[in-house]
Amino acid sequence: MNVHARRQPTAAEAALVDAFVDRMGELPGDGEISSARDNAIEALKEQGLPSRRVEAWHYTDLRTLLRSVAPYDSAAGTNALPPIISGSAIAAVSNGVSLVAPRVDGVEFQKFSEKLSEGSVIGDLAIRDGDDTIGQINAAYVTDGWAVSIAEGIELGAPLELQNIQTRGQGHVRFPVKFGKGAKATVIERQAGGEGDGFSTSISNVTVADDCEITWIILREHSEQSTQLAQFIATIGRNAKLNLYVVNAGGKLVRQEVHVLAQGEGCDFQLRGVNLLGGDSHTDVTMTLGHLVENTTSVEIVRNVVTDRARGVFQGQIKVNKIAQKTDARMACNTLLLSDDGEFDAKPELEIFADDVACGHGATVAEIDGNHLFYLQARGIPESEARGLLIKAFVAEVVEELQDEELVEALEGILDKWLAAHV
Amino acid sequence: MLEIRNLHARIAEDGTEIIRGLNLTVKAGEVAAIMGPNGSGKSTLSYILAGREDYEVTEGDILYNGESILDLDPSERAAKGIFLAFQYPMEIPGVATMEFLKVAMNSQRKARGEEPLKIPEFLGRVKTAAASLDMDIGMLKRPLNVGFSGGEKKRAEILQMKLLEPKLCVLDETDSGLDIDALKIVADGVNALRSPDRAVIVITHYQRLLDYIVPDTVHVLYKGQVIKSGGKELALHLEENGYADIIGEAA
Numbered sequence: 231m232n233v234h235a236r237r238q239p240t241a242a243e244a245a246l247v248d249a250f251v252d253r254m255g256e257l258p259g260d261g262e263i264s265s266a267r268d269n270a271i272e273a274l275k276e277q278g279l280p281s282r283r284v285e286a287w288h289y290t291d292l293r294t295l296l297r298s299v300a301p302y303d304s305a306a307g308t309n310a311l312p313p314i315i316s317g318s319a320i321a322a323v324s325n326g327v328s329l330v331a332p333r334v335d336g337v338e339f340q341k342f343s344e345k346l347s348e349g350s351v352i353g354d355l356a357i358r359d360g361d362d363t364i365g366q367i368n369a370a371y372v373t374d375g376w377a378v379s380i381a382e383g384i385e386l387g388a389p390l391e392l393q394n395i396q397t398r399g400q401g402h403v404r405f406p407v408k409f410g411k412g413a414k415a416t417v418i419e420r421q422a423g424g425e426g427d428g429f430s431t432s433i434s435n436v437t438v439a440d441d442c443e444i445t446w447i448i449l450r451e452h453s454e455q456s457t458q459l460a461q462f463i464a465t466i467g468r469n470a471k472l473n474l475y476v477v478n479a480g481g482k483l484v485r486q487e488v489h490v491l492a493q494g495e496g497c498d499f500q501l502r503g504v505n506l507l508g509g510d511s512h513t514d515v516t517m518t519l520g521h522l523v524e525n526t527t528s529v530e531i532v533r534n535v536v537t538d539r540a541r542g543v544f545q546g547q548i549k550v551n552k553i554a555q556k557t558d559a560r561m562a563c564n565t566l567l568l569s570d571d572g573e574f575d576a577k578p579e580l581e582i583f584a585d586d587v588a589c590g591h592g593a594t595v596a597e598i599d600g601n602h603l604f605y606l607q608a609r610g611i612p613e614s615e616a617r618g619l620l621i622k623a624f625v626a627e628v629v630e631e632l633q634d635e636e637l638v639e640a641l642e643g644i645l646d647k648w649l650a651a652h653v
Numbered sequence: 654m655l656e657i658r659n660l661h662a663r664i665a666e667d668g669t670e671i672i673r674g675l676n677l678t679v680k681a682g683e684v685a686a687i688m689g690p691n692g693s694g695k696s697t698l699s700y701i702l703a704g705r706e707d708y709e710v711t712e713g714d715i716l717y718n719g720e721s722i723l724d725l726d727p728s729e730r731a732a733k734g735i736f737l738a739f740q741y742p743m744e745i746p747g748v749a750t751m752e753f754l755k756v757a758m759n760s761q762r763k764a765r766g767e768e769p770l771k772i773p774e775f776l777g778r779v780k781t782a783a784a785s786l787d788m789d790i791g792m793l794k795r796p797l798n799v800g801f802s803g804g805e806k807k808r809a810e811i812l813q814m815k816l817l818e819p820k821l822c823v824l825d826e827t828d829s830g831l832d833i834d835a836l837k838i839v840a841d842g843v844n845a846l847r848s849p850d851r852a853v854i855v856i857t858h859y860q861r862l863l864d865y866i867v868p869d870t871v872h873v874l875y876k877g878q879v880i881k882s883g884g885k886e887l888a889l890h891l892e893e894n895g896y897a898d899i900i901g902e903a904a
């Protein structure tokens with residue numbers, strides 16, 4: 231047993247740690263899984279939630295921001311949602327319980343709860359480092375999710391939609407996904423909330439093997455009461471491409487971490503972020519990207535729309551190893567600030583140990599151009615609609631890069647919905 | 654149709670007065686030309702008519718069909734039929750021209766209590782209007798005015814005017830930047846819109862445009878006032894003699 235924390239735990243810290251005793255009996259897995267859970271909760275108890283003094287959490291002082299933790303609510307489960315693209319295969323988790331596995335040729339689905347019970351996922355519960363609060367909470371409490379394995383050379387005709395629905399209450403899930411060599415697929419990771427007070431963590435652990443072409447879209451629509459802490463962790467193999475979209479369109483307190491290793495020569499990573507931030511929300515996208523070998527490329531473009539008293543954060547850390555010559559890495563973070571009380575902090579961080587590389591980053595903050603607004607209004611477009619058009623234009627560039635028309639339309643639909651509610 | 658009475662207006666930000674007691678009446682069916690030296694306030698007047706917030710009216714009134722429009726915002730004025738063809742049309746990245754045209758037309762229809770246009774009807778209208786202005790429809794797939802040449806932008810303004818069918822058209826130096834053929838095409842476009850229930854205000858520096866769009870009245874703007882009004886022969890006089898004698902007369 232560790233010595234108790236020197237300081238009085240916050241209400242949220244106490245709730246997070248104390249629940250363990252009650253939950254223990256219901257959590258799947260024993261033996262090594264149980265001890266991994268014990269270690270995770272011990273680490274959490276020992277460190278508490280990170281404050282701004284922890285560098286990785288400097289702009290998201292979880293200790294202050296996380297006031298309370300929604301209690302478990304066994305009645306919060308729902309059915310799967312209709313997919314955003316018709317014809318998608320759906321693998322859903324609701325209130326921390328996986329629903330029915332879809333049938334897709336060349337793709338295996340296994341409930342993560344079964345994997346936990348089998349004890350076949352011990353490594354997956356490992357905690358990244360001392361700052362890995364999300365990993366700690368999730369390892370301690372994870373109940374379910376989907377382990378997905380896509381066979382070599384498979385090209386999925388329709389998207390795969392992984393749903394994590396937490397309408398209220400608490401849930402912790404994982405999606406370990408392995409793409410076999412040369413697979414081509416679009417995955418939509420749908421992080422959906424409801425009206426209620428929710429607290430959830432979700433970790434996607436993705437292996438992109440050589441020659442794959444993967445588009446992965448994280449789409450988050452949570453209520454103004456709910457907190458979600460999530461991770462997307464990926465490794466990319468030789469000549470493989472991973473296009474990751476992170477679309478945040480709701481949530482009171484959100485942290486989406488992205489940890490990617492470009493570890494195969496000739497691989498490419500693209501991150502596109504769309505943060506639609508309103509109300510009193512706090513949204514943090516934190517990326518660490520490692521270029522480990524020669525000839526790898528990456529581009530990150532993050533577009534933020536900030537209104538009301540919302541606050542947003544983008545931290546982008548790119549590390550280029552000494553042997554990773556000919557790396558080409560670019561990062562841009564552009565914010566459209568719609569209110570005086572909104573705020574966005576961008577923190578780029580380049581750590582370059584190789585000498586023959588091209589790396590760059592830039593950040594801008596702008597308001598809606600009054601000239602543009604006048605022009606649209608002068609053609610009869612009412613102010614709020616004109617603003618909407620201009621905001622959409624700002625984000626559309628990023629969304630329209632998706633080649634798939636249905637996807638573009640679906641995302642624009644989400645954008646429209648958000649605009650209607652917030653602008 | 655339009656009656657501007659003793660209008661005084663200043664730049665909202667720093668209070669500089671630009672329009673200083675301007676009077677102007679334009680009747681339905683009339684084409685009025687406004688001329689005047691650089692910096693005399695022609696564009697400012699056009700912006701104020703369109704409702705731009707950067708300018709503050711401190712005195713006087715603007716009556717449109719007998720009612721003051723000073724309290725209306727730009728979109729409300731547009732829906733009532735006021736259209737400004739900009740001297741410098743703005744480039745708006747990310748907003749597709751077609752989408753913009755559709756939203757603009759349907760917003761105005763909505764404000765007037767009309768049904769939105771069906772897509773085929775909308776496309777048909779755009780095609781016809783573009784063809785009459787000798788414009789390539791492919792251009793309209795691009796973001797609004799982005800990368801359009803000077804002349805293309807001016808044509809795009811007239812295209813919008815044709816589609817929106819306004820009642821009061823204000824053309825701010827639509828002729829500048831147009832080649833000779835384009836000038837003729839644009840002038841034809843404007844002439845086609847001439848009708849007894851529509852008025853056109855043409856702001857220009859050159860008689861050349863007025864050879865094509867023959868005005869009923871000509872007004873000289875100087876230091877924020879109309880200092881002289883007359884018929885089309887006034888423009889010819891200015892072309893020959895410049896502004897010196899008229900300014901001298903007024904002083």
Ligand SMILES: Nc1ncnc2c1ncn2[C@@H]1O[C@H](COP(=O)(O)OP(=O)(O)OP(=O)(O)O)[C@@H](O)[C@H]1O
Nearest residue numbers: 664671689690691692693694695696697698707740
């Ligand atoms: N927003 C503004 N800020 C500062 N000065 C302004 C502004 N708007 C107009 N002005 C000034 O007001 C005066 C009138 O400008 P305006 O553009 O109306 O002239 P104009 O008659 O259209 O000239 P031109 O023939 O060159 O187009 C100019 O001195 C101009 O610099």
Ligand SMILES: [Mg+2]
Nearest residue numbers: 695696697740
């Ligand atoms: Mg001018």
